[in-house]
Amino acid sequence: YPPKFEPVPCKPLFFDVALNHATFPSLDKKLGKKENPQKAGLTGLISNWWGWGGKK
Amino acid sequence: MAAQSPTNMTVLYGELNKFINVSDYKQALKAANKIIHTKEGKEDTEAMHCKAVCMMQMSQFAEALKFIEGAPEIKDLLVFEKAYCQYRLLQTEDALDTINQVKSPDLRLLELKAQVLYKLGQYSASLALYKNLIKEFSDEFEEERMTNISAVHAALSAFDGVKTEL
Numbered sequence: 554y555p556p557k558f559e560p561v562p563c564k565p566l567f568f569d570v571a572l573n574h575a576t577f578p579s580l581d582k583k584l585g586k587k588e589n590p591q592k593a594g595l596t597g598l599i600s601n602w603w604g605w606g607g608k609k
Numbered sequence: 610m611a612a613q614s615p616t617n618m619t620v621l622y623g624e625l626n627k628f629i630n631v632s633d634y635k636q637a638l639k640a641a642n643k644i645i646h647t648k649e650g651k652e653d654t655e656a657m658h659c660k661a662v663c664m665m666q667m668s669q670f671a672e673a674l675k676f677i678e679g680a681p682e683i684k685d686l687l688v689f690e691k692a693y694c695q696y697r698l699l700q701t702e703d704a705l706d707t708i709n710q711v712k713s714p715d716l717r718l719l720e721l722k723a724q725v726l727y728k729l730g731q732y733s734a735s736l737a738l739y740k741n742l743i744k745e746f747s748d749e750f751e752e753e754r755m756t757n758i759s760a761v762h763a764a765l766s767a768f769d770g771v772k773t774e775l
Contacts, residue, residue: 562767565760568753571724574717575665575693577629578658583622 618649625659638663657683661690670694689717696721701728716745720754727757732765736773 621644628637641660644650657680664673674694677687684691688711695704708714708722720742726735739758746754765771 565763567757567760570750570753571693571721573750575662575690577662578655580622580626580655583655584619584626
């Protein structure tokens with residue numbers, strides 16, 4: 554006593570790369586799918602859609 | 610009403626998309642919840658997917674895991690997300706079970722599996738996976754991946770006494 558100092562291996566650096574794979578699904582379909590039929594059919598809504606789309 | 614609903618849904622999706630793009634996960638979670646709480650969005654897998662990822666990004670892994678396990682619509686779709694939550698909640702064995710239930714796991718699942726195996730001390734199995742991953746992946750995380758491989762090599766030699774070639 555006191556105990557002697559002795560070297561211990563350090564924990565190797567290890568990254569959590571998998572977190573980067575937790576990504577959001579593409580919402581293009583959700584945003585676009587409903588946009589197209591509107592543009593084709595309802596003239597009254599076209600300006601609305603463009604107004605909304607422009608803000609993106 | 611029928612003509613009104615899709616418009617409303619697109620607006621809700623626009624909102625969700627906007628918050629995701631600026632990485633405001635708190636607001637994005639609210640937006641996703643709004644969609645899920647509508648009649649037509651109740652079983653919307655994309656909104657549910659977004660909700661789960663939002664919670665994960667905010668480190669609410671227990672909540673995210675509970676949500677995924679409680680929603681039959683996404684249980685099979687969000688296997689990676691489920692396993693990752695288990696991994697982060699230190700339910701490492703469960704995470705491995707979840708991954709092993711997938712017949713043909715994709716690269717994301719395999720990368721998670723390599724990390725899970727490392728955590729479980731199964732260094733040889735982890736190394737075998739990484740050797741394949743480094744060949745298959747081409748993304749911006751190659752350096753991090755190499756670091757992890759080094760860690761596996763170090764662990765093999767320090768804890769298992771196995772000398773490996775880098």
